[in-house]
Amino acid sequence: MSVANDLDIVERDGLGLATVMARKGVTAPAIGAALGLDAPRGPTSASNGQLRLIGTGPGMWMAIADTAGADWVDGLRTRLTGIASVSDQSGGYVIFRISGPSARSTLQKGVFIDLDPSVFGAGSVATTVVAHIGVTLWQVDAAPTFEAALFRSLSRSFREWLESVATR
Numbered sequence: 001m002s003v004a005n006d007l008d009i010v011e012r013d014g015l016g017l018a019t020v021m022a023r024k025g026v027t028a029p030a031i032g033a034a035l036g037l038d039a040p041r042g043p044t045s046a047s048n049g050q051l052r053l054i055g056t057g058p059g060m061w062m063a064i065a066d067t068a069g070a071d072w073v074d075g076l077r078t079r080l081t082g083i084a085s086v087s088d089q090s091g092g093y094v095i096f097r098i099s100g101p102s103a104r105s106t107l108q109k110g111v112f113i114d115l116d117p118s119v120f121g122a123g124s125v126a127t128t129v130v131a132h133i134g135v136t137l138w139q140v141d142a143a144p145t146f147e148a149a150l151f152r153s154l155s156r157s158f159r160e161w162l163e164s165v166a167t168r
Contacts, residue, residue, distance in 0.1 A: 006101040007166050009159065016068025017089045017149070018076055022059035026083045031061070034079045043125040045138050051076075054125050054138055054149075062136060062149060064095070094155045098162065099145040107146060109165045111137065117144070131161040 022031055032039030037048035040055035047053075054062040063086075065072055073088040080086055098107060108115050110131040120126070125138040135158070136149045150158055 007103060007106055008097075008099050009162055009166075010097040010099075011155065011159070012095045012097055012147075014067060015090065015095060016063075016065035016072040017093050017095070018063045018073050019056075019087045019089055020053070020061045020063050020076075020080065021085045023083055023085070026059070028059070030083055031080070034083060035063075035076075040125075043127075044123045045125055046123075054136060056125070056127055056136055062089075092152055093149050094152045096148045096150075096155075096158065096162075097140075097145060098148065099143060102166070103146055104144050106162065106166050107137070107148075109168075110161060115139075117142070130158070133158050133161075 020031065022028070028039040028041045035048070035051060035053070037051065037053065038046050039053050039061065040046050043055050045052055045054045050065065052064045054064065056062055063076060068090065073086060073090070077086045104115050107130065111128055113126050113128050114120060120139060122139050122142050125136065127134070127136045129135070130137070130148065133150055133154050137146060139146050148158070
């Protein structure tokens with residue numbers, strides 16, 4: 001949905017989303033090897049085209065599949081058997097894509113971290129608060145395009161806040 005000429009807000013549908021927590025002593029490279037990508041070792045993101053890992057803390061990631069059937073998380077669990085715990089969060093979270101020339105300045109109105117491209121560029125991730133709502137925020141590309149994952153029950157409040165500040 002285009003809110004202003006230079007801002008688009010899209011609630012992404014059909015995604016698979018899970019939390020991944022490495023078992024004691026298991027490293028990011030071991031997780032990455034099992035998933036076929038370079039697992040982030042900090043607050044960054046990585047993708048192999050089918051799965052994106054968002055670094056949310058030491059040994060913790062949010063795994064996102066752009067297309068996911070009902071049993072997608074079973075495949076993820078199988079690949080990570082013995083090295084990580086996996087919990088399907090697809091029904092509990094929603095992901096908004098915020099893009100356009102004013103995406104950064106709009107988000108900056110409610111985020112208490114510096115979104116300047118010199119410190120928060122493509123691939124950067126932060127778990128923070130936006131307008132009193134806990135979100136995991138990452139920058140997808142330099143366009144800029146951002147994505148924000150938050151509890152589904154707060155999606156209406158988040159969208160209303162975005163639409164409100166976008167028109168100011």
